[in-house]
Amino acid sequence: MLGPMYEERASRVRGAVAWTRAAAPPGTTGRVLPDGCMDLLLWNGELVVAGPDTRAHPAVERRGLPVYGLRLPPGAGPEVFGAPAWQLRDQRVPLDALWPAAAVRTLGERMGERIDRAADPLAELESAAAVRLAGRYGTAGGRRDAALLETVVARLRGGAGVAPTARYVNLSERQLYRRCRDAFGYGPKTLARVLRMQRALRMAASGVPLAETALRTGYADQAHLSREVRALAGVPPAELVCGWG
Template structure:
């Protein structure tokens, strides 16, 4: 069973996935977010996805996660989002091993592991706010997300934060892992799936979410989720990630 609740971290969500038998397959959809996870007994970072991420349960243990709002991940993890794009890596790959070990020890002795994840994320966000080289970066990321969710074009989103499109592209790579155009597609997909999941017809969902028509919606679902929309809406996608690997820097495609 999958459950989630609003986090004490602004804009974040705490979620949990009950243990599933080893070998269980899941599908994690792109959402513009980065997650801090306690998965298979290990602290893991889930980078921003550009496409559906297939997962296979290895140990059959419960999973706890803190899903940070779009743009917040780099301020918590201390790396640019594009460095972790489409990846799952051990937290020790981006934080000092001693810090990760101490965090793991705190979680092991905690009655509420999710609360420990929230506390460390809050602390790192406060530290980043005090030490940020660009104090405007967090507000800029939030403004871009808000504009794109409202259907603004990349040109309008850039103008709204007083940047050129080229400047916005670089900022988006750092904050979200990909450019504003890809982010807009991901956010629109999430909005559309919420509408469809609430019982709206596919044609009505496509119209309300800003697609040209139902065929356009179906093509985007297939491109980003990897399966037809009718298949996607049957099962509940799982949040747990796949096997951790090592981070590699990537440019926006």
Template structure:
């Protein structure tokens, strides 16, 4: 299958840790590769509001209508708070928002986003409203704090047992928390975050052998195996394509 990359731009969102992004219109049938990143997205894609669940492997997309794509990439663990659904229920899927929220509400939101001068700002407003409602509903703030801590420690290379111990949880308890927040366990999240770090290093021009060491792989062969398993393509191809 031939893959093409339409022009892509992103900016920091006004939601802490989120990224707002756009992809220019591409001819129908154009395909792309979305890599696992630990995140969930709210999209205006192919003319409808769509939730991109957390991926455990590369997700291959196909443009149906040749329209531009607008997206809000939520930081790891934030998606369930916005969409009201445990992340594991959306793992490796693209789901119409209308499958999760009342149809009338989604129709109104779609009209708002589609007619907005800045569709990205409209997507941000939807997510911000949900997060505000959650805070007003007296949700346990310790849950969000735990999610942030787990992500930060795994990014720093901490092992799963160490993360669980610091959080005062058993590894089984941590696994359950992670499935709800990220869609999969801490071990898978660590693999995804490590690959993303390696991709950033390699894209910046770091030699692959050095990339492997700095990202926490045993060696370059280990890096190659993990990237192939998660991304479905070699690192050299991902770097040429811009990720």
């Protein structure tokens, strides 16, 4: 969910979003919705990896500090963090459990220096991710793999079914499932559900009535939309839309 304390911008890391949430009082709780992505965060003063969610994740502020995040595009997380996405599903993991402790310490120190100078600390997250993504876009094989995953996301986001998507990218459904599980943390059916929910919530937040939103985003009706949003987010869509933007 977005809000007046939240700001984002396009990242210099291809397909990523750099975002900041202003400090909130300790004990403040929030709801992080599934979006098919993984994030690199400075949260509660610690560098943390947010794995791919299959349900809303409750976020609790412990120290009342700003949160800085880099939301990686779907499928890019494993390249950055060095682990298949399914291993991080529905988890928040300290970055030093995945990266060398010295690298994490250096990144934290550089971000702290930028915060002290009132400079943009997100630039350090972007630089760290860009180095690890160099192989993704720097070789022919890496570019082919990235293009395949981007195509899968685009087709599922557009409403294509799993079987047609698998045929389109010349994979069997079982192969597509394995690729999706490693890249996104779950299979293509779950990814499609998450992407469709995000599309529907953004459409509804723009002022489109829920009944029309449901039909335009591929749900059978408004009741179907409500059931899916409750299953993934834990609350009805109207409650989420009211807190959006």
